[in-house]
Amino acid sequence: MLVIGAGVSGLTTAIIAAEAGLSVRVIAADQPQQTTSAVAGAMIGPVLYPPDDRRHGWGEATIRELTGSRAVPGVTIPRGRLVARPADFLPPFADHLPGFQLCAPEDLPDGFGTGFWADIPHVDMPVYLDYLVHRLGTTGVAVEIGRLDSLASAARLARAIVNCAGLGARELAADAEVRPVRGPRVVVENPGLDTFFIEAPLGEEWISYHPFGDHVVLGGRAIDGNENLTPDPSEADAILAACAEVEPRLAGARILEHRVGLRPGRPDVRLEAEDVDGRRCVHNYGHGGEGVLFSWGCAADAVSLLSA
Template identity: 45%
Template sequence: MSASGKPVLVVGAGVVGLTTGVVLAESGRPVRIRTADRPRDTTSAAAGAMWGPALLRPADRVLRWATRSHAEFTALAEDPESGVHLAAGTMASRAVLGDVVPPEARLIPDLRRCTRDELPTGFADGYRGTVPLIDMPRYLDHLVDRFRAAGGELLLSPVPMLADAVAESSIVVNCTGVGAHLFGDPTVRPVRGQALVVRNPGIDEYFVELTASDEFAAIMPHGDRVVLGGVAVEHDWNATPLRGVGAGIRRRCAEIDPRLADAEEIGELVGLRPGRESVRVEVERYEGARVVHNYGHGGSGVALSWGCAREAAELAVGAGERTAS
């Protein structure tokens, strides 16, 4: 419990906020999450989603966060109710990748280079490997259930500013994602994503295009549905599906797997990823309160969620102090 005797306050109920709340609550801490959006209405719910290498900064800490998260998701895959499963698939590029792989990729136990006949037309290089895939609506429900089972309180009640949060608790964990600009960080920016969800025509392997382009192909099968991506457009606050984007996503993905050309559309999803020069997990002292920031994960919020949540929880209770510079 915080020094004032009040619960630790976590602001935000996307995957980062919920996971942080779970870690704190399951450690025995009284925790309250306040959120402007229901978990299934957050950006996290629009994610594909998979664990994979996160090319973010600071690199040494990102590697540690990704490693802890990989272990958690691998264990969760043993629980059919979690929404997590292990799947084989391909990560491919239209350019030659070279021989250096991100350090996190070494966590993939069966990672290997693709043979030429395993690459779709137009792709020059790639890797195959088994990774955790996360069905986000089911997984967010799983986190909510765990949080409440551990005694956590989840309130649909927005926190307008940091001052409002510290007036409620002397320990605050800021998991507001792109909303962190309201908490005084002008460096966070929206990276707009849009995905198309279709009935699964029999796909059980994932596919991810490795590219710096803002348009790419991604195929994430989750049981009877497949989430297709995608786009990544910076500084775009539009949270509604744009006409024509879904058609482009379907076209790119059908070039990878023709079965997707006529797959029944279920819907379109939009999320605003929290872009930042580096992920922020650190302590700030604000009006006598301890504020732990945990945001800025870009498109890797899921992949880093458990590692960042565990570090943020440690910082919240005063362990492993890392203060803002």
């Protein structure tokens, strides 16, 4: 089988298939560290979907895989605050989250009316992607760099395909429902933070910071339809200033990294099989801002669909 893409979706799909004994090839236009996946925050959770929603299952599958008995490089489970500006804005199922505790009034920064603490897994994506590449490599599979111009050309290379092209699926699968949702990754030196903070609901702009040992990943922006990959220094300054209003220790923190990623936005994740020139093609793309969270669940479903 051929997996197209080596972001978190492609690598995870390839690992599940290869570890199940399938013969796997991975072709990707970009190295894993150059993908949108490398730019993600990344929080895995909170999973606040109803239990019968398929996204609930995907998220829980990833959390189980990454927080089970085996330590996974890049994965931590920090405690942090999830806050909203309106009062009484507690989302459904929040009280099911591990470590749930309502914020005391002194835990709410000025301007915020609701908040709670929870323990939410986080992934340091550059470290984690290296781990995925290494884990795939132990099955004898290496990522080949190359751009496929159509699913038909992919179908000439293997008996089955899994399309994990992220935003690239817009052209590859001629899917006009896929849209870029721009977001910068701003990383600063950690001035001593050990809890995360995120404002909800996520609109175009929000305040968030996520400590990972010696560095902190700051959020957030999600600009629908914008595909400008050039980092804007004034945007990084504005993000840092907004975070410093909530956490004064961040004021003036040294910026270590500033990149931009394009989330593969779509009204719904595309996870289904179709026939391409007599070959089975499973699509696994369009995960928007939750592709890391959904990765292990979607990958398992994609591999099942290869033979369903």
